[in-house]
Each structure stands twice: as structure tokens, then as C-alpha cells.
Amino acid sequence: MAEVVLRDVVKTYGALPVVHAINLDIAHGEFVVLVGPSGCGKSTTLRMIAGLEDISGGEVRIGDRMVNDLPPRDRNISMVFQNYALYPHMTVRENLGFSLHIAKRSKPEIAKAVAEAADILSLTPLLDRKPGQLSGGQRQRVAMGRAIVRHPDVFLFDEPLSNLDAKLRTQMRVEIKRLHQKVGTTIIYVTHDQVEAMTLADRIVIMRDGHIVQIGTPLEVFERPVNSFVATFIGSPPMNLMPATVTGGALRLADGTALPLPPGLSAHEGQAVQFGVRADNIMPEGHSLPPTAHMAHVDMPVTLTEPLGTETLLFGTLAGTEVQAKMLNPRPVRTGEVLRFGIALDKCHLFDAETGASLRV
Amino acid sequence: MYQMRLPPWLVLLLPAFVILLAVVAIPLVLSLYSSFTAFQLTRPETITRWIGTFNYGKAMGDANFWAAFGRAVLLLTLALNLEMLLGLGLAVMVAKVTLGQRLLRTMMMFPMMFSPILVGFQFKFIFNDNVGLLNNALQSLGLTDVAIPWLVDGNLAFLAIVAAEVWTSTSVFAILILAGIFAIPQDPVEAARVDGCTPWQTFRYVTLPFLMPFIYIAMAIRSLDVARAYDIVQVMTAGGPARRTELLWTLIGRTGYVDARMGYANAMGYIAILLSIVFTVYFFRKLTTARTSLGMGD
Ligand SMILES: Nc1ncnc2c1ncn2[C@@H]1O[C@H](COP(=O)(O)OP(=O)(O)O)[C@@H](O)[C@H]1O
Numbered sequence: 001m002a003e004v005v006l007r008d009v010v011k012t013y014g015a016l017p018v019v020h021a022i023n024l025d026i027a028h029g030e031f032v033v034l035v036g037p038s039g040c041g042k043s044t045t046l047r048m049i050a051g052l053e054d055i056s057g058g059e060v061r062i063g064d065r066m067v068n069d070l071p072p073r074d075r076n077i078s079m080v081f082q083n084y085a086l087y088p089h090m091t092v093r094e095n096l097g098f099s100l101h102i103a104k105r106s107k108p109e110i111a112k113a114v115a116e117a118a119d120i121l122s123l124t125p126l127l128d129r130k131p132g133q134l135s136g137g138q139r140q141r142v143a144m145g146r147a148i149v150r151h152p153d154v155f156l157f158d159e160p161l162s163n164l165d166a167k168l169r170t171q172m173r174v175e176i177k178r179l180h181q182k183v184g185t186t187i188i189y190v191t192h193d194q195v196e197a198m199t200l201a202d203r204i205v206i207m208r209d210g211h212i213v214q215i216g217t218p219l220e221v222f223e224r225p226v227n228s229f230v231a232t233f234i235g236s237p238p239m240n241l242m243p244a245t246v247t248g249g250a251l252r253l254a255d256g257t258a259l260p261l262p263p264g265l266s267a268h269e270g271q272a273v274q275f276g277v278r279a280d281n282i283m284p285e286g287h288s289l290p291p292t293a294h295m296a297h298v299d300m301p302v303t304l305t306e307p308l309g310t311e312t313l314l315f316g317t318l319a320g321t322e323v324q325a326k327m328l329n330p331r332p333v334r335t336g337e338v339l340r341f342g343i344a345l346d347k348c349h350l351f352d353a354e355t356g357a358s359l360r361v
Numbered sequence: 362m363y364q365m366r367l368p369p370w371l372v373l374l375l376p377a378f379v380i381l382l383a384v385v386a387i388p389l390v391l392s393l394y395s396s397f398t399a400f401q402l403t404r405p406e407t408i409t410r411w412i413g414t415f416n417y418g419k420a421m422g423d424a425n426f427w428a429a430f431g432r433a434v435l436l437l438t439l440a441l442n443l444e445m446l447l448g449l450g451l452a453v454m455v456a457k458v459t460l461g462q463r464l465l466r467t468m469m470m471f472p473m474m475f476s477p478i479l480v481g482f483q484f485k486f487i488f489n490d491n492v493g494l495l496n497n498a499l500q501s502l503g504l505t506d507v508a509i510p511w512l513v514d515g516n517l518a519f520l521a522i523v524a525a526e527v528w529t530s531t532s533v534f535a536i537l538i539l540a541g542i543f544a545i546p547q548d549p550v551e552a553a554r555v556d557g558c559t560p561w562q563t564f565r566y567v568t569l570p571f572l573m574p575f576i577y578i579a580m581a582i583r584s585l586d587v588a589r590a591y592d593i594v595q596v597m598t599a600g601g602p603a604r605r606t607e608l609l610w611t612l613i614g615r616t617g618y619v620d621a622r623m624g625y626a627n628a629m630g631y632i633a634i635l636l637s638i639v640f641t642v643y644f645f646r647k648l649t650t651a652r653t654s655l656g657m658g659d
């Protein structure tokens with residue numbers, strides 16, 4: 001039952017800084033996901049919160065306590081590791097009860113807590129097995145069970161699903177979300193998978209090279225990315241980015257195609273920009289969402305198709321850049337076929353070509 | 362002319378067979394056979410005097426033999442446990458060192474590089490009651506003013522031998538346990554820290570179970586070593602005073618080569634080997650159990 005606050009938290013390995021003065025306020029009961037490409041400092045941040053790494057600078061608070069110098073055991077947190085980190089010599093039952101055993105709880109109390117956790121995670125038939133006799137998904141559930149028996153203030157998850165196959169990952173994702181709804185504990189969850197981040201988070205923290213790039217709800221970071229990095233990192237398929245310049249109040253793509261300037265964006269005359277449009281906002285006519293007030297139209301030959309069932313991804317080339325578009329109620333499309341696409345300009349983005357910063361006002 | 366052709370695989374294996382036969386099988390059979398005779402080294406013709414299991418029966422009823430047997434078990438127990446504890450402590454400490462660890466690891470091996478005979482002489486000197494280092498040190502420090510008869514008192518002499526054994530071979534444990542420490546996965550250790558363990562509890566509940574297989578390997582190696590202890594004891598006390606430090610192999614060696622009763626010595630030797638086998642089997646069992654419990658078995 002606690003909020004977590006990071007104030008100018010820094011981590012350096014020797015002279016090498018890997019986390020640069022990050023600030024983060026996590027409310028009690030919130031589900032926050034740290035997401036970013038591999039090596040951006042997510043695990044390091046999480047491990048500083050856990051107490052597994054020294055904090056080189058700044059302050060970490062859990063509840064009303066400054067925990068910088070507290071060992072992990074005094075922080076009342078529990079953590080689920082990427083490789084499960086189960087105790088191989090203990091049975092599932094012993095793994096689950098270990099922290100309570102260390103906390104010197106009574107036998108019946110431990111048995112009750114273990115039975116409860118096992119029940120929530122459907123581990124009851126496996127209680128007497130050793131981790132070596134479990135499948136990956138089962139091990140993952142034991143790791144989660146071990147975390148929940150203690151009723152900690154904060155759950156920390158470090159890429160807990162990345163070793164599972166796609167189907168199991170989707171399943172466990174739902175279980176984790178359900179678990180959060182049930183126990184209501186603060187969760188800090190690290191992943192490099194933006195789908196996991198979008199589906200799980202109350203708020204997403206996007207990190208890059210040891211900096212926080214953007215913090216926001218899944219919809220906020222999806223709809224209003226602060227820069228081109230977030231724009232391409234969040235959302236699947238990634239947002240299409242095309243180099244363009246602003247001339248004469250219009251947007252001129254590399255091949256000279258002129259488009260009206262998307263509304264709500266501030267770009268000055270002659271500015272070099274990146275024009276960003278998601279596949280959902282560029283659709284062939286007759287297979288699209290209802291047109292909005294600001295539509296532009298382009299003809300584009302289709303080079304590749306990816307049928308997904310309810311929709312088909314169309315690959316084409318626009319102004320020398322490969323572009324992915326979406327086709328609703330799909331019909332078969334031949335490669336080379338030229339389709340007329342509508343672009344919903346009011347959903348489009350402009351980023352400064354140099355800094356990548358969003359030009360949305 | 363008819364020529365016998367042996368199959369090539371047999372021709373190729375033949376030298377190995379011949380060597381094995383000459384150096385292992387024949388001595389083994391011969392010594393086993395002689396343990397059923399009244400063979401005396403000084404009277405070679407006695408090797409044909411078959412006396413059945415007389416030698417074995419005699420050993421079974423020989424109080425000196427059983428005393429030596431018991432002492433060997435005691436030495437094994439004391440030395441192995443001490444070496445394990447010291448080796449564990451040493452390994453844990455060395456694993457913490459970051460600067461100069463290689464050098465430390467190499468230095469740790471030094472005692473193993475000396476001939477046991479020389480170690481025996483060295484410790485004989487250290488424990489000498491007149492000129493020995495230990496008594497001199499104790500007296501200079503004012504801890505005692507009598508000359509403690511280290512190698513003259515039977516119990517003290519036994520402890521002196523334990524000390525020499527431990528000094529030479531603690532590094533066997535230290536090195537193997539250190540290898541174990543380096544092989545421990547970090548995840549469970551971190552999980553334990555998060556689960557509320559103090560450093561000691563982490564060691565006790567997570568690190569140590571991971572080290573047990575390495576400890577049992579060291580135990581198995583060292584139990585063979587100590588069960589055949591001869592050189593250090595022979596040099597330091599020669600089994601004395603008054604047989605108070607007599608071990609199996611000093612007794613067997615004396616019976617065979619000094620008393621020349623080779624048949625009897627061989628019979629005792631075969632019983633003694635049983636001891637080694639029992640200990641080795643025991644530790645391998647423990648090793649297997651420890652590995653299985655870590656999910657490393659099969
Ligand atoms: N013990 C360490 N020593 C030096 N550099 C490290 C150490 N641990 C991590 N790093 C570096 O810190 C950066 C962030 O690592 P990490 O937090 O594990 O990234 P992520 O979890 O986001 O993939 C990486 O560039 C990594 O190489």
C-alpha cells in the first residue's frame with residue numbers, strides 16, 4: 001500500500017552513466033509500465049527500486065520512507081524475474097512459502113497463504129513438484145505466486161513474460177491484469193514489448209538511453225507522442241514517417257507530392273519535418289473508416305499484402321518511403337495494383353526533422 | 362604356411378590389455394591370493410602355504426587393527442569436516458575479493474604443491490616440543506611456560522597430524538567450492554534478498570544448497586586421500602607413541618615390510634580398502650541426492 005517516488009535518480013557504472021536523473025511519481029495502486037528498447041536502463045531502474053543495485057544519485061521513496069540505503073528485505077517489495085528465479089531445490093509449496101518462513105510466520109498461517117496464492121494462480125495440483133518438473137508458464141505462475149503471498153507494498157516485474165511463447169504470453173498478460181484488479185497493489189512492470197505496455201498499463205513510461213522520454217496513459221502516448229521515437233515505438237505497425245518540407249502553407253513530400261498541412265500543428269515556412277501517419281489513418285477508398293473533415297488523397301501502388309483476417313496490411317511506396325496502410329473489409333489485392341488512399345490528416349503528426357520533437361501545439 | 366590372423370581391433374587393443382594385466386590385474390590377484398597364505402617376505406616359499414581365511418579371521422580379532430581402523434575413521438571425520446568448514450570460509454572470502462583474486466587463488470593452492478613427506482617433516486619440526494615453532498611461539502607470547510609434548514602425547518600427536526592434513530588439503534575444498542560459488546545463478550540469490558533474507562539466510566537457504574554438490578565431490582576425493590593416509594603420519598610419528606597414532610596403512614606397512622608378514626598385511630589391506638569404498642559410495646550417493654534436489658540430476 002504505497003506510492004513510489006523517484007527524484008533525480010541516477011545510476012552510473014564506473015564513469016558510465018546508464019540512468020540519467022529520472023523523475024517519476026507512481027500513485028498507490030497504479031500499474032506503471034516502463035518500456036523501451038533493450039539496454040535503455042529499465043531493469044537498472046527497477047533494480048534500484050528493489051534495492052538490488054546501489055543508487056548513484058537522487059532519491060527513491062516507497063510510501064513515506066526514503067529507501068536509498070535500505071536493503072531489499074526492508075523495502076517490503078516483491079519481484080518477479082525474467083528467468084523466474086525459483087529456488088530449484090525447493091518444492092512449489094516451499095518456494096511460495098519461503099518469504100513467510102523467513103518472516104517467521106506460523107506454520108498454519110503460511111499454509112493458508114500458500115493455499116490462497118496457489119488457488120488464485122491454479123497451482124494447487126503442482127504444490128509438491130520441484131521447479132525442474134514444471135513448464136515455463138507454470139514456473140512463471142509460481143514466480144508470481146511467490147510475489148503475492150507476502151502482500152507487499154509494491155510488485156516489481158522485470159520482463160516476466162519474455163521467455164514464454166506468444167500464446168502463453170497473451171494468457172499470462174490477462175492473468176497479471178486480473179491479479180492487479182484483485183489485489184490492487186502498486187505494480188511497476190518492465191518490458192520491451194509495447195503491446196504488453198499498452199495492454200497492461202495505467203500509465204506508460206517510455207525510456208530511451210537512460211532518459212524518460214514520455215509518461216502518459218496508453219492512449220496519450222499513442223495519440224500524442226512527444227517525438228518520433230515514441231511515435232514509432234508505440235503502436236503496431238509502427239507509425240509511417242516520411243521526410244517533408246513545409247512550403248507555401250502546404251506539406252511537400254520528397255517527390256514533390258503536396259498535401260495540406262495537418263491541423264493543430266505548428267510548423268514554420270521552410271521547416272524540414274517528418275510527416276507521421278499510422279496505418280489506421282491511411283486506408284484505401286471503399287475499405288476505410290468514415291472520412292473526417294480533413295482528408296487528403298494519394299495514389300499508391302501496393303507492393304506487398306499481409307492479410308490478417310478482419311483487415312489486411314498493405315505495403316506501398318509513397319514519395320520514396322515504404323508505407324504501411326490498413327484495408328478494412330479486405331478484398332484480394334494484386335501486387336502492383338494502384339489504389340487510391342485517403343489520409344485522415346487530423347490524426348497525422350509532424351516532427352521536427354532534426355530534433356524529432358512533435359510539432360503538435 | 363598357415364598364418365593365424367587376429368582381427369585388427371584385437372591387435373590394436375592388445376598392448377593396452379597386456380599393460381593393464383601386468384600392472385593391475387596380476388598384482389591384484391597375487392596380493393589377494395597371498396592374503397590367503399602364510400606368505401612372509403623373508404621366506405618366499407611360504408607363498409604356497411594356503412591357510413584359507415586365517416589372516417582375515419586374525420585381523421577381525423586383532424584389537425590393534427580395529428584401533429587403527431577406528432582412528433582412520435576418526436581422522437577422516439575430523440579432517441574432512443575441518444577442511445570443509447575452513448575451505449568454505451576461505452572460498453566465500455576469496456570470492457568477495459575483487460583485486461588480486463587470481464593471485465589469491467594461486468596462493469591458496471600452494472600447500473597442495475608440497476610433497477606430503479616434506480609437509481610431515483615441516484610439521485614434525487613445528488610441533489617439536491624442544492625446538493618447535495609452536496612451543497617457542499607459545500612460550501614467547503607467555504601463554505605457557507612448559508614445553509607442551511605435542512608429538513609425545515598420543516592425543517596431541519593425533520591432533521598434530523589432523524593439523525598437517527588440514528593444512529595441506531583445505532585448498533581442495535576451497536578451490537572446488539570457489540568453482541561452485543562462481544557457478545551459482547544470481548537470480549535465486551537476488552530473489553532471496555527480495556524475499557526478505559539476511560545475507561546469512563541467503564547463504565544458508567540458497568547459496569549453500571547450490572554448493573553441496575561441490576562439497577560432496579571434494580569429500581569423495583578427500584575421503585580416498587585420507588583413508589590411505591600414510592606419508593605424513595609415518596614421518597611425524599610413525600604411528601607412535603605406543604601406537605597412539607597408528608592408522609590402517611602405517612600398521613599394514615609395518616606388518617608387511619618390517620615384520621615381513623606380507624600375507625597378513627595384504628588381508629588387512631583388503632579390509633581397509635572396504636573403508637575407502639564405503640566412504641566413496643556414501644559421498645557419491647550424497648552428491649547424486651544433492652544434484653537431484655537442485656534439478657541437475659539425470
Ligand atoms: N553491471 C553493469 N556494468 C556495466 N554496465 C551495465 C551493468 N548492468 C547494465 N549495464 C548497462 O546499463 C544499460 C542498461 O541496462 P539495463 O537496465 O539492463 O537495460 P534494459 O533492462 O532496459 O534492457 C545497458 O547499456 C547495460 O549495458
Ligand SMILES: [Mg+2]
Binds near residue numbers: 042043044159
Ligand atoms: Mg532488462
